[in-house]
Amino acid sequence: MEKRVWTVGDVLSWTVNYLAEKGVSSPRQDVEYLLSYVIGTTRVQLYMQLDRPMNKKELTLFKALVKRRLKREPLQYITGVAYLWKYEFLVDKGVFIPRRETETLIEVATFHLKRRERAFIADVGTGTGCILLSLLKDNPSLYGVGIDISPKAMEVFLKNRARLKLTDRAWGLRSDLFSAFPERELFDAVVSNPPYVKSHEIEELQDEIRLYEPVEALDGGRDGLDFMRRLIREAFPRIKRGGFLCVEVGMGQAEAVTFLMRRAGFTGIEVEKDLSHIERVVTGWKH
Numbered sequence: 179m180e181k182r183v184w185t186v187g188d189v190l191s192w193t194v195n196y197l198a199e200k201g202v203s204s205p206r207q208d209v210e211y212l213l214s215y216v217i218g219t220t221r222v223q224l225y226m227q228l229d230r231p232m233n234k235k236e237l238t239l240f241k242a243l244v245k246r247r248l249k250r251e252p253l254q255y256i257t258g259v260a261y262l263w264k265y266e267f268l269v270d271k272g273v274f275i276p277r278r279e280t281e282t283l284i285e286v287a288t289f290h291l292k293r294r295e296r297a298f299i300a301d302v303g304t305g306t307g308c309i310l311l312s313l314l315k316d317n318p319s320l321y322g323v324g325i326d327i328s329p330k331a332m333e334v335f336l337k338n339r340a341r342l343k344l345t346d347r348a349w350g351l352r353s354d355l356f357s358a359f360p361e362r363e364l365f366d367a368v369v370s371n372p373p374y375v376k377s378h379e380i381e382e383l384q385d386e387i388r389l390y391e392p393v394e395a396l397d398g399g400r401d402g403l404d405f406m407r408r409l410i411r412e413a414f415p416r417i418k419r420g421g422f423l424c425v426e427v428g429m430g431q432a433e434a435v436t437f438l439m440r441r442a443g444f445t446g447i448e449v450e451k452d453l454s455h456i457e458r459v460v461t462g463w464k465h
C-alpha cells in the first residue's frame with residue numbers, strides 16, 4: 179500500500195482539531211508555533227509552505243512536541259522562547275514565563291525614564307530579564323541590575339543579556355531582594371513584577387502554570403503581598419531622591435499596594451490599568 183504523504187497543511191489542520199478536541203485552549207496558535215519550530219520557519223511563512231511535504235524526522239519531532247503540549251506543558255517551555263514587548267527571550271523550566279500584562283509595567287517605566295540620562299535601574303525578581311533588558315535595549319543611556327534569588331533564573335537572565343548584546347550595561351545578581359547589593363549604591367528606579375498569587379489560589383490555577391511554573395515565582399503568601407511588603411520597605415532607602423518604584427500587581431491589589439507605598443514614604447502614587455482594564459501597575463516617587 180502507498181504511504182500517505184503529510185504536507186504542512188495536512189498536519190496543521192489535523193493537529194488543530196486534535197488539540198481542540200483534547201481541550202487545549204489556543205490550538206491553532208500552539209500548532210503554528212510548534213510547526214514553525216520544527217520546520218525552522220516563522221508563523222507567517224508557514225502559510226506559504228502548506229503544500230510542502232513533511233519528512234519522517236520532522237514528523238517524529240513534531241509528534242513528540244505535541245505529546246508534551248497535551249500534558250499541558252506550556253508552549254514556551256517546549257520551544258524555549260517567549261515574546262514580550264519587541265523582543266524574544268529564552269525561557270527554561272524553573273523560570274517564570276513572561277506575560278503580556280507585564281508590557282504595561284514596561285510602558286509606564288519607559289515613560290518615566292524617557293528624559294533621564296544614565297539612570298541606574300534595579301529589576302527585582304528579574305526572571306528572564308524581560309523587563310530590565312527591554313528598558314535598556316530601547317534606551318541606550320540606561321544601565322541596571324537584574325536581581326533574582328533563583329540560580330536558574332540568573333542563568334537564563336545572563337543568556338538573554340548576551341543575546342540582546344547588553345553585557346556592558348546590564349548586570350545580574352543572585353540575591354534575596356537587595357541583600358547582596360552594597361548599601362551605598364542607590365538607584366534612580368526600582369522595577370518589579372513580584373510573586374503576587376495568594377498561596378491558597380495556586381492550586382486553582384490552570385495546569386500549565388500549576389504543574390510547570392516555579393512556585394517561588396508565583397507565591398506571594400497568604401494575601402499575595404508578602405514579597406511586596408518587603409520590596410516596598412527595602413526599596414525606599416535604596417532609591418535616590420527624585421527616583422521611583424514601579425511594580426506590577428495582581429487583580430484587586432492596587433489599593434493595598436498604594437497604602438503600603440504611602441506608609442513607606444513614597445508620594446505622588448499613580449495606578450495604571452492594563453489592556454483588560456485591570457489595575458496593574460503602581461508607581462510611587464521618593465521626593
Ligand SMILES: C[S@@+](CC[C@H](N)C(=O)[O-])C[C@H]1O[C@@H](n2cnc3c(N)ncnc32)[C@H](O)[C@@H]1O
Nearest residue numbers: 274276303304305326327328354355371372395
Ligand atoms: C513573577 S516572576 C517575574 C519574572 C520576570 N520579572 C517577569 O516579569 O517575567 C517573580 C520572580 O521573582 C523571583 N523571586 C522570588 N523571591 C525572590 C526574592 N526573595 N528575591 C529575589 N527574587 C525573588 C522569582 O525567582 C521570579 O523569577
